Amino acid sequence: MTFHATVLTLYPEMFPGPLGISLAGRARDEGKWALDTVQIRDFAIDKHRTVDDTPAGGGAGMVLRVDVLAKAIDHARTLNPAAPILAMTPRGKPLTQARVRELAAGPGVIVLCGRFEGFDERIFEGRGVEEVSVGDIVLSGGEPAAIMLLDACIRLLPGVMGAPSSGTEESFENGLLEYPHYTRPTEWEGRTIPEVLRSGDHAKIAAWRKSQSEIDTRLRRPDLWERHSDARDQPASGARQKKKD
Numbered sequence: 001m002t003f004h005a006t007v008l009t010l011y012p013e014m015f016p017g018p019l020g021i022s023l024a025g026r027a028r029d030e031g032k033w034a035l036d037t038v039q040i041r042d043f044a045i046d047k048h049r050t051v052d053d054t055p056a057g058g059g060a061g062m063v064l065r066v067d068v069l070a071k072a073i074d075h076a077r078t079l080n081p082a083a084p085i086l087a088m089t090p091r092g093k094p095l096t097q098a099r100v101r102e103l104a105a106g107p108g109v110i111v112l113c114g115r116f117e118g119f120d121e122r123i124f125e126g127r128g129v130e131e132v133s134v135g136d137i138v139l140s141g142g143e144p145a146a147i148m149l150l151d152a153c154i155r156l157l158p159g160v161m162g163a164p165s166s167g168t169e170e171s172f173e174n175g176l177l178e179y180p181h182y183t184r185p186t187e188w189e190g191r192t193i194p195e196v197l198r199s200g201d202h203a204k205i206a207a208w209r210k211s212q213s214e215i216d217t218r219l220r221r222p223d224l225w226e227r228h229s230d231a232r233d234q235p236a237s238g239a240r241q242k243k244k245d
């Protein structure tokens, strides 16, 4: 099955961009995923091909018009009938590896890229659009966010990554950051590689990696660590619920 991406944008020339190169580019050449772009401006209603208007209630910037967006989405639906519709917005739910995995296992995605101040809010309910953020930062447009989302999905598609295990040991896959990596030279500017990694003792190496992964997650990402510990303390049966107050 081919993962089908349809991107709605005012800048279709930004695609495939980085997704045309390396792993994703090769996968596309091999038919493992397919890309359409839809120029939102083609669905403007007036002779000036306007896609935006001033914000209701006043204030700075311009807002993408709901009627134009709806026509563009309805067209995208005919190209990509089964895929969920996602809008890139800092107001959305932060993207996670778990959501990326779900999306990669599905038929594809329709991705809406914002510009200016963003979208008229009514589009989300009106067309069943999921709002997605790629982090607590503000980009100038949704295109780089869409590229991030697609890149994360594409590398998980069957046959895209070389070693299948390199996908499942990655950061976030088990709720933790990955352990640190080293390679030759063994000594560089007086810095060495941790002794255990040169021991050849696979059990010891695995134990070291697990503990590094836990230490780094606790120190760097207390938010992830808390969720990880909560999940570990709550057996699937729910028999020993951890009390929260």
Ligand code: SAH
Pocket (backbone or CB within 6 Å): 087, 088, 089, 090, 091, 112, 113, 114, 115, 116, 117, 118, 119, 132, 133, 134, 135, 136, 137, 138, 139, 140, 141, 142, 143, 145
């Ligand atoms: N006024 C908006 C920001 C608009 S930025 C706000 O303050 O919430 C313009 C466009 O860039 C957005 O419509 C969105 O498509 C994209 N964008 C910016 N930051 C993003 C982020 N963190 N995640 C996903 N998309 C983002």
